[in-house]
Amino acid sequence: MDDNLNATYITLAGFVELHKYRYLYFLVMFTVYILIICCNSVIICLIVIHRNLHEPMYIFIAALLLNSVLYSTNIYPKLSVDFLSEKQIITYPLCLFQAFIYYSLAGSEFLLLAAMSYDRYVSISKPLQHPTIMRKTTVIILLVLAWTVPACEVAACIVLYTDIKLCNFTLKGIFCNNSIYSLQCVRSVVVSVFGVFMLLNMALFPLLFILFTYTRILIISYRSSKTVRRKAAQTCLPHLLVLINLSCLFTFDISVVRLEADIPRIAHLIISIQMISYHPLFNPIIYGLKMKEISKHLKKLLAQVKSH
Template sequence: MYVFIAALSVNSVVYSSTIYPKLLIDFLSEKQVVTHAFCLFQWFTYYNLGASEVMLLAAMAYDRYVSICKPLKYAMIMRRGNVVGILALVWLFPSGQVIVPLFLNARRKLCKFVFQGIVCNSSIHDLYCTSSTALTTYGLVVFINVVVLPAVFILYTYGRIFVMARRSAEMRRKAVKTCLPHLIVLINFTVFIAYDFLLLRFKAKHTKTVRFAITLQVIMYHPLFNPLIYGLKMDKIHRHIRKLLCK
């Protein structure tokens, strides 16, 4: 479990390092300028690491399932080689999915040069001269592969955990303590990513404000609050913070 929490932290740090420095530079500059190449790079890391986070949550859900439902087989199933393989899949599979539209977008012609947004996400497609039905369809397939299917797997896994947890009060307590923070993170992140993927479908003027709020939520909420959510769940950290607050 702690290996996946550490991987989630690394994912958040890399994600933040591609977003926050440029965001701070733009905030301190009178004129905000970004090159097409850097915008594509930020777009790639934005979706690649976002998808990796969802898949990390799926890996953590499987880890919890084995720990609670098959405790005697945990050491055998979650041995070092399997964990390394899971982490490799978590980071390499989304990269292989997202890199295809990256190269295709690099060859498309720009007709607009004013970007409406604080980070290069799917809004970048508004800058191109023509829309691509093939890229839109491919994006939907990628969304299903790296967001929908892992989310369904997580819900199925936790469903199995809660069915098993009905057998004893101790198991129910352990399941709630372990799974509830995970589900909160999953629901929030999945909703934000789903909206971000679909925001190009909305053309109403009022969605600019909503788009800004959702984008800000995605880039601020998870890198900042994931360490708190998972850190407070660890008994030693939780006890230490309680001691500090009770002084």
Template sequence: MDYFMNITYLSLAGHVQLQEYRYVYFISTLSIYIFIICCNTVVIYVIVKNKRLHEPMYIFIAALLLNSLFGAVALYPKLLIDLLSEHQVISYQACMLQAFCIYSYATVEFAVLSTMAFDRYVSICKPLQYATLVNMHTVKKILLFSWFVPFCVNSTLMILTCRLQLCKLKMNRIYCNNYSIVKLSCGDITVNNSYGLFLLAIVVFPSLFFIVFSYIRILSVCLRNSKDFKRKAVQTCLPHILVVIIFSVLSCFEIINNRLEANISHIMTMIISVINLVIPPICNPIIYGMRMQEILNGIKIIFTIYKPRNYFPQPK
């Protein structure tokens, strides 16, 4: 049997001073994971339970936060186990699955953000046609497309990676991503690199282009309308703009980090590698929860219902 067929486990050697700060890392990571789950779940629950929020804009927000939970589940459970383990290893199959999930999280995020831009564009620039263009049937098809296409293109990426023969077992990361797996191979990776660029060209760049185009059109409409119209447009668009900027900038850092890893300090490499799975899942529910009044009201109601009550009468 070929030597490469016997490779079962890969070593995740990206942890920094794990022996000294093992429990600090674990508590910090667990706290972040719980916070991400709680924040995103609360906002999704508010949207699901409140029938007044069963509108396209809020459904897209729920889809975005659901994707944040998907990305968090792909990273944090395995990371928490590794922080308490003596040896940070992962099977090749599990590594491929984790890489697939994390890449899918990123590409779905761009796709959902572009659909949200479409929703804002139609509601502001074509309000009379909104009910026709963005009905619930259309929303379902758009969301299905936003998940199905990224899953398909990432499946192809993983299949191309699986055909490579590995000659190294040590990955200088704390989790698996496709580019790190490809660098472990000793064969020709031209096809993988070319397909990676193709993936950027058909998923990421079109999404960013459409978002920019939508907001240029929205800006042109706002400039021709009243101050009250501008205020309402800013109120609905600002959370989305902030989320897009945060995710896009962090994604650029990660892409650069992958390509220039040898020229960046190890600690910075590790921080940048996980930052896109830390900041957006935390910021997204906070931004939408604080900036969208209907969601904020729903959150307040939840905390009012579960607020501790004093059942003992006060002395007169």
């Protein structure tokens, strides 16, 4: 690739044996993408259609699943093109845009889970005041903040990246994420400090808030009746499973580049594919199976489909 092309394009070098398995890769990832869109969309539609699901908890779940659809759409179409292309390249501005969407939605997911944990805490600790505290206006404000705050912070970081001189034009990954940090000629102190600020603000602080609220819920449930304990377990367990899954993937994503871990390319590819497929599929399955009201409507829908 000549210098002129290098000045504009970034090579995605995380693919393994692509010349042998490109059609297999494409078929598998295209199937996963369709499953992600269908599974998440079904749960979202059930929440929209049924009035008894128009509660804060289910609205936050719908927002979380919408995040999964947007997250996947940011990656899969470009990935599918790369599988079938001779050269796996992307322009630097588009690479920055993909990273912007990727981290904006990741930050939104942590904040949405924090909003859900607060809703569960109010519901269990103050059940009579819950409708007053979690009004429609409050839910809308929390949703707007969950989507706009990460977007603004990540946008500011991306602006800093636009002025950085590049000396490396090859990414080890299969899409643009934290790995763009390795393209810099000189590691920018400003970008590093702002990256830590974003990590604290979008992931660590929401995570600590979630752990605090669920600890409080656990204490309240332990002191209460079996009915309260059962309600807490039914509504909180799916959120905790999603949180643990998201935290593990996000930890890998941040640490693998920042710590410059020497991971074999095949292992890096496998983990990257898990990051973009496992989590978006995990969310609708967990909420569809573990949330009682959603599961009930889902079973009715499947029964109607079978009868036809």
